[in-house]
Amino acid sequence: MQEAFVMLHILEHTLSHTIEDSVKLLPFLFFTYLLMELLEHTTGGKVQNKIKDAGKVGPLWGGLLGIMPQCGFSAAAASLYAGRVITVGTLLAVFLSTSDEMLPIFISESVAPATIIKILGAKVCIAIISGFLAELVYVNVFKKKEKDMDIHVVCEEEHCSCEDGVLKSALKHTLKIFAYILLITFILTLVIEMIGEDHLAVVFQNIPVVGEMIAALVGLIPNCASSVVITELYLSGIIGAGAMMSGLLVNAGVGLLVLFRLNRNWKQNAGIMAALYGFGVVWGVIIELLGIVF
Numbered sequence: 001m002q003e004a005f006v007m008l009h010i011l012e013h014t015l016s017h018t019i020e021d022s023v024k025l026l027p028f029l030f031f032t033y034l035l036m037e038l039l040e041h042t043t044g045g046k047v048q049n050k051i052k053d054a055g056k057v058g059p060l061w062g063g064l065l066g067i068m069p070q071c072g073f074s075a076a077a078a079s080l081y082a083g084r085v086i087t088v089g090t091l092l093a094v095f096l097s098t099s100d101e102m103l104p105i106f107i108s109e110s111v112a113p114a115t116i117i118k119i120l121g122a123k124v125c126i127a128i129i130s131g132f133l134a135e136l137v138y139v140n141v142f143k144k145k146e147k148d149m150d151i152h153v154v155c156e157e158e159h160c161s162c163e164d165g166v167l168k169s170a171l172k173h174t175l176k177i178f179a180y181i182l183l184i185t186f187i188l189t190l191v192i193e194m195i196g197e198d199h200l201a202v203v204f205q206n207i208p209v210v211g212e213m214i215a216a217l218v219g220l221i222p223n224c225a226s227s228v229v230i231t232e233l234y235l236s237g238i239i240g241a242g243a244m245m246s247g248l249l250v251n252a253g254v255g256l257l258v259l260f261r262l263n264r265n266w267k268q269n270a271g272i273m274a275a276l277y278g279f280g281v282v283w284g285v286i287i288e289l290l291g292i293v294f
Contacts, residue, residue: 010193018186022178025254028076029177034170058090059131063124066097074098074255079177082262088138088272091259093131095252095276097123101227102248109235118294119245122287126249130279180261184222185254212284215243216277219250222257242288250280 066073077094080086099120106116218226230247233239239247256276260269 010190014186014190014193018182018189021189022182022185025075026174026178028073029079030170030174031076034167058087059093059128059135062086062090062093062131063097063127066094066127067099067120067124074252075177075258078255078258079262081259087135089131089133089135092134092272092275092279093127095127095255096130096249096279097127098252098255099123099227099248102231105228105231105235111235115294122245122294123249126245126279126283130283134275134279177258177261180257184257209281209285211239211243212246212281212288215239215247215284216250216280219247219280220256220273220277222252222254227251227253240288241293242284242286244284245287246280246284249283250276252276 062077066077074095077086077091081088081091103116103120106119215230219230220226227248230239230244230251234241234244256273259272260266263269
């Protein structure tokens with residue numbers, strides 16, 4: 001009887017957190033799809049070329065906008081990338097800059113403003129540098145070329161009709177991707193609740209490189225709980241600045257979920273996730289080796 005009561009409590013808590021976290025994304029998703037519909041239906045090649053040219057400095061804007069304390073930006077960036085509105089470097093810059101629940105926790109724990117600014121500043125700089133580096137390697141080393149804007153890809157992937165008008169199509173896209181996020185978030189949150197954040201914390205060991213690798217793996221979990229765990233462990237002194245930065249750089253909120261849902265090239269998605277993980281580990285190790293503290 002007691003076990004059933006505990007399980008019911010876990011399910012209730014999980015559902016509550018899932019709805020709370022997912023509902024926050026709705027405005028971001030809707031305005032993103034509305035923008036994409038407007039670009040598809042009302043703009044010509046001239047406007048699309050301007051957007052493509054702006055992509056050359058996209059990682060700069062990606063790094064700056066991604067620092068906002070909402071994983072909605074990472075979801076929006078993944079949607080825009082699926083439609084090739086932004087480049088791979090811009091997408092990675094947003095992912096690396098996004099901090100999910102880090103900032104609210106820092107503020108609630110009365111962390112010194114100077115410390116918060118230094119951590120956010122480091123994330124922005126790392127995101128921008130990594131975004132431009134990824135763009136450089138993607139184009140000049142792998143000889144890849146960004147495809148032209150193709151927002152119809154999103155329509156085809158969602159199996160909907162984009163002839164319904166701008167507003168209705170945007171709403172359809174929003175509700176479909178929201179339902180997907182809601183389901184996956186519920187499953188992930190339930191698993192974390194069952195395991196327990198305390199048990200999850202055990203996998204962190206302050207061992208050079210290994211600590212950063214494990215933190216980055218936890219950061220890959222597309223759920224706000226991972227950023228909460230990493231931030232709390234850092235504030236408790238269990239992990240150092242390098243491991244903290246590795247985990248929070250890799251944590252892109254639900255951005256990876258949206259990317260795998262909308263971008264049909266799974267090999268490319270895996271490459272982006274691998275690059276995200278690699279950047280997170282490398283920058284974390286550099287911070288640890290240099291003895292940087294925040």
